[in-house]
Amino acid sequence: MVVYSGNAQRSPCDHENATYCEIARQLAAIKGFAYGGLFDASCAYAGPLYFVPSDTFVTLASARTLGIHAEQHLFGGVVPYPFIATKTITHALPASGAKAPPGWSFELAQRVRDVVLPGYSAFSIDDARDAGMALLRHGALRVKMASGIGGLGQWVVADSAELDACLQALDAQEVARDGLVCECNLAQVETLSVGQVRVGDLLATYCGTQRLTTNNAGEEVYGGSDLVVARGDFDALLRLALAPAALEAIAQARAYHAAVLQAYPGMFASRCNYDVAQGCDEAGRRYSGVLEQSWRIGGASGAEVAALAAFRADAALDAVRASTMEIYGADAHVPANAILHFQGVDERAGPITKYSTLAPHADP
Structure with missing residues (x-):
């Protein structure tokens, strides 16, 4: 049983690493495995490993190189494209010509539209503005970066001026790489x-x-x-x-x-x-x-x-x-x-x- 941070989208901090290690110790006891601490690529482990990764594996190949081929091999998940591990898969794009990452499923948004909030995903500042303007017709909205966790990386905007100010402050390259979500704001x-x-x-x-x-x-x-x-x-x-x-x-x-x-x-x-x-x-x-x-x-x-x-x-x-x-x-x-x-x-x-x-x- 090892903790793995090699797939981390950001470097875990002290309290996160400590939590991962404590949970891995408990999982080792449940499975009857030895707890091996943090994964060491230079170590010759005596047998197969069970991984507790800090993030979702965002390609199948990256998981397979570690011997992870099924859910029995880890506490977590493996997806074929990075965006699938983010909140952007929850919503449709704002228009048929909007930018989308490779592997994007246009059908998924149609399948889940009745079980999600009104909203859109976007992978460019221009598309995000189109999404925001469409939602503002019905009230305030929340702009959420795909990389945000724990309630961070979110902003509530109530009109077009606030929307423009919010989007102008974002890193266009990060939006293009990771995407963002515009979603109706709930009180x-x-x-x-x-x-x-x-x-x-x-x-x-x-x-x-x-x-x-x-x-x-x-x-x-x-x-x-x-x-x-x-x-x-x-x-x-x-x-x-x-x-x-x-x-x-x-x-x-x-x-x-x-x-x-x-x-x-x-x-x-x-x-x-x-x-x-x-x-x-x-x-x-x-x-x-x-x-x-x-x-x-x-x-x-x-x-x-x-x-x-x-x-x-x-x-x-x-x-x-x-x-x-x-x-x-x-x-x-x-x-x-x-x-x-x-x-x-x-x-x-x-x-x-x-x-x-x-x-x-x-x-x-």
Whole structure:
């Protein structure tokens, strides 16, 4: 069991590396493997490796060079083109002649349009402006860089002047390479997480909500997740007593997942997570839709793996509640029963504490 950062889209910081390593240790215990720390290309390993990569592998060839040919070989995913690992696949292009990267599926947007928010993806500043102007006819919109994570790299614009100012501040080459999303902006929004993880013979499926917090720079960012995790597939999850909003999010995530696999049959993933936003626009219209996907270790993975460990330890256990917490600042309290992933001063994020907890699940 090794942690791999050779496919990282950006260099992981201290708290991310520490979290990846702690989760890999737990996965090694679940699978009965030895934990080998960070992958060392110069090391002659005694046997096959199971990888915990920091990012999705964005070509099939890059994964195969490491011996990764199927979901059984990693905690994460492999896609045939880089853009498939980003939120840009969620929406259509703003026009038939808009720029698109090689491998782009024009059919996918049609298949998922009923389970995502109103929006467009763009790979040029001009196309992004066309997309933004079309959305502004219905209210404020959110511009989101494909490379943004944890709520960063996003801006809300309310009119054409704000749109132009936002787009002019962006790096045109980065937009051309990675793309961006223009999407209707929701107020009083709740973000739900729907996902599934498979490790060895264990399969777990979950739904829950995300929390926001304020980081050390005063920005609103991801602060953790609270999940209900069922042993088994989506049908097992649906046998639990869930709120109507959760049922809607699960249905949308399942449809999105199936559509992506149909559009890009070469991809595979052992960890799938879908963010679903539910809220109202400025006119009071309610929306629910998938924002993006993640086929890599993520913010909820501490909770996912804690649930898998509980299922491994107790064959009669069918469901648990699992949470992750990310707390900025130097005065964070860690519960006695928590699994600590990181507590210290990160060179980029500043003082931060990250941990996961587990609790029994009981239907109301």
